[in-house]
Amino acid sequence: EIMTRETMQYCLNAIQESDVSKVDITGGAPEMNPHFRWFVEEISKLGRRSIVRSNLTILTVNSKYRQLPQFFADHRAIMVSSLPCYTAENTDKQRGSGVFDRSIEALHMLNAVGYGQEGADLELHLVYNPVGAFLPPPQEKLKGDYQRVLKEQFGIVFNDLYCITNLPISRFLEYLLRLGQYEEYMQTLVDAFNPAAAAGGMCRNTVAVGWEGTLYDCDFNQMLELKMERGAPGHIRDFDIHKLKNRKIALNQHCYGCTAGAGSTCGGEIIK
Incomplete structure (x- = not known):
């Protein structure tokens, strides 16, 4: 599942003819x-x-990828990287042995070229997902914990922390079903429904492009292969900003994850 250069060019064409x-x-x-x-x-x-x-660890694999931090800085790319916890034990438990140490190494590489540094226009954001069937804690408080521990113990700085709710799909759905917690977790999401969060969902201002060019309302719908409703463009080569802005968004029960509590998008909490 690798996006071709042709499909990327369709994306560039769409970007050029829009205000993205x-x-x-x-x-x-x-x-x-x-x-x-x-x-x-x-x-x-x-x-x-x-x-x-970036999953961070890719930056430590070999010389080819170790050059990327400077490449990112040269093009002012905004870096968003998953770090499940600020401790090695919890991170490795979720992501695999040695992941935490390699992630710390990669963060040092990004800091070295200016990412996360005060006064630099090089943004570095970390992502937290809960490790169980519960909603994430308040984002600002957890951000403070991350910043304090990573700075004191590793000398690492970053700009923001994004807390993202686990949606009941894919591997997390399998996890819930295996433990018999699916219905309980869904009820947690439904009970925490927040209309204000729904108004700020990423599906309202973002479209996801699959590796083959298919358009989706969000990357979660993409994972479920839940395509856009009829009337909206089905492929990036048919990009039409007017039709996309006026489309009906395809919904399913997993959408409760983005609208629970403070809300959740790829940029963290919706309600600050």
Whole structure:
């Protein structure tokens, strides 16, 4: 599942004919796509900014990827990286042995080229997901804990922390079903429904583009292969900003995850 250069060009065409200011590049390890650097460079040429969602550990693999922090800085890419916890024990428990140490190494590399540093226009944001069937804690408080521990113990700085609610899909759904907690967790989300959060959902101002170019209302719908409703463009080559702005959003029960409590988007809490 690798996006081709042709599909990327369709994306660039859409960006050029719209007022899109930021392009969010994700996919587990998007840096591995053979056209990744070209795509970021082309986005910069259009005067837009890339958001790169990196798993951090990829930056420590070999010399090819170790060059990326400077490349990101040169193109003012906004870095968003998952760090499940500020302790090695909890991070490795969730992501695998040694992940925390490699993540810390990658964060040092990003800090070294200016990311997260005061006065630098190089944003570095971390992402927290709960490790169980519960809603994330208040984002601002947890951010303070992350900043304090990472600074004191590792000398690492970053700009913001995004708390993202676990949606009952994919591996987390399997986890809930295996433990018999699915219905309880869904009830937690429903009980915490917040209309104000619904008004700020990312599906209201963002579209997701699958690796083959198919359009979705959000990346969670993409994971479920829940395509846009009829009447909206089905593929990025058919991009039509008017139709997209006036489309009906495809909903399902997982949407309660984005509207629970303070809300949740790829940029963390909706209600600050």
